[in-house]
Amino acid sequence: MVEQRDEQQLSEILKATSDATRRSLLTTLVQAGPTRVTDLANHYDMSLNAVSKHIKVLEAAGLVSRRTVGRNHLIEANLDPIQRIDDWFRNLRSIWELRLEKLDHLLTEDRNDD
Amino acid sequence: MVEQRDEQQLSEILKATSDATRRSLLTTLVQAGPTRVTDLANHYDMSLNAVSKHIKVLEAAGLVSRRTVGRNHLIEANLDPIQRIDDWFRNLRSIWELRLEKLDHLLTEDRNDD
DNA sequence: AAAATAATCAACCAAAAGGTTGAATAATGG
DNA sequence: CCATTATTCAACCTTTTGGTTGATTATTTT
Numbered sequence: 001m002v003e004q005r006d007e008q009q010l011s012e013i014l015k016a017t018s019d020a021t022r023r024s025l026l027t028t029l030v031q032a033g034p035t036r037v038t039d040l041a042n043h044y045d046m047s048l049n050a051v052s053k054h055i056k057v058l059e060a061a062g063l064v065s066r067r068t069v070g071r072n073h074l075i076e077a078n079l080d081p082i083q084r085i086d087d088w089f090r091n092l093r094s095i096w097e098l099r100l101e102k103l104d105h106l107l108t109e110d111r112n113d114d
Numbered sequence: 115m116v117e118q119r120d121e122q123q124l125s126e127i128l129k130a131t132s133d134a135t136r137r138s139l140l141t142t143l144v145q146a147g148p149t150r151v152t153d154l155a156n157h158y159d160m161s162l163n164a165v166s167k168h169i170k171v172l173e174a175a176g177l178v179s180r181r182t183v184g185r186n187h188l189i190e191a192n193l194d195p196i197q198r199i200d201d202w203f204r205n206l207r208s209i210w211e212l213r214l215e216k217l218d219h220l221l222t223e224d225r226n227d228d
Numbered sequence: 229a230a231a232a233t234a235a236t237c238a239a240c241c242a243a244a245a246g247g248t249t250g251a252a253t254a255a256t257g258g
Numbered sequence: 259c260c261a262t263t264a265t266t267c268a269a270c271c272t273t274t275t276g277g278t279t280g281a282t283t284a285t286t287t288t
Contacts, residue, residue, distance in 0.1 A: 007134050018128035020121050030210045038264060050247055052266065071255040071264045079210065082203050089196050096144045096193065152234060164277055185234045185285040
């Protein structure tokens with residue numbers, strides 16, 4: 001029953017990325033490299049605490065990692081988990097195409113190639 | 115300022131797919147083709163109304179469409195919007211790679227190839 | 229016409245999400 | 259050592275989410 005766990009993980013990744021502020025944080029991190037929480041927070045019209053929370057959501061989803069250097073927490077993007085979204089989508093599309101193939105066979109009444 | 119709208123749309127798509135039940139609905143629809151609400155609901159341990167709501171979330175995100183035939187509503191998957199997720203990811207990755215390139219130039223102090 | 233079926237609408241509820249403010253903790257700088 | 263800075267923790271609040279049940283609207287069947 002690993003599937004259950006995978007599903008849960010995928011939900012977490014999708015939910016984490018579904019918030020515009022968090023996507024924006026990811027973009028900033030990807031273009032700026034490891035950045036302190038305070039410096040990230042300065043870009044937004046919300047409290048440091050709110051940003052800190054968003055970072056924790058991203059962290060739980062594995063989309064960022066944290067390296068603590070003294071009192072500074074350096075946050076770094078990690079895009080690997082997004083691959084899971086792509087995997088899911090590819091799988092979905094392959095199921096779709098499989099059905100269309102079968103449908104095509106039925107419609108053309110193509111009984112010669114089995 | 116179309117970006118704002120795009121962002122909102124992307125959020126909606128990601129949020130819609132972030133729920134395991136809704137992803138499962140999409141999978142069913144993709145493999146079974148257009149399906150009635152009641153038939154969809156039979157697969158789940160929740161009320162018809164709950165499923166009906168989920169379908170509306172998917173519909174709002176453009177991930178399913180509805181064709182009403184008498185009292186039956188035929189729901190059909192539409193995977194096109196998922197491409198937006200892929201676009202976002204590709205963009206993110208390209209920003210990432212751009213930064214790594216610049217970083218590489220700086221580190222190798224490579225002043226000969228500009 | 230009446231009964232049954234398919235689906236939504238509306239009101240409600242509990243839990244989660246996204247934000248706030250006010251400590252608390254930990255590291256740095258004078 | 260003391261003040262400042264960086265960050266999280268905790269409590270709280272409002273809105274959203276995911277579910278329920280009961281009523282309503284359409285359509286079909288008998």
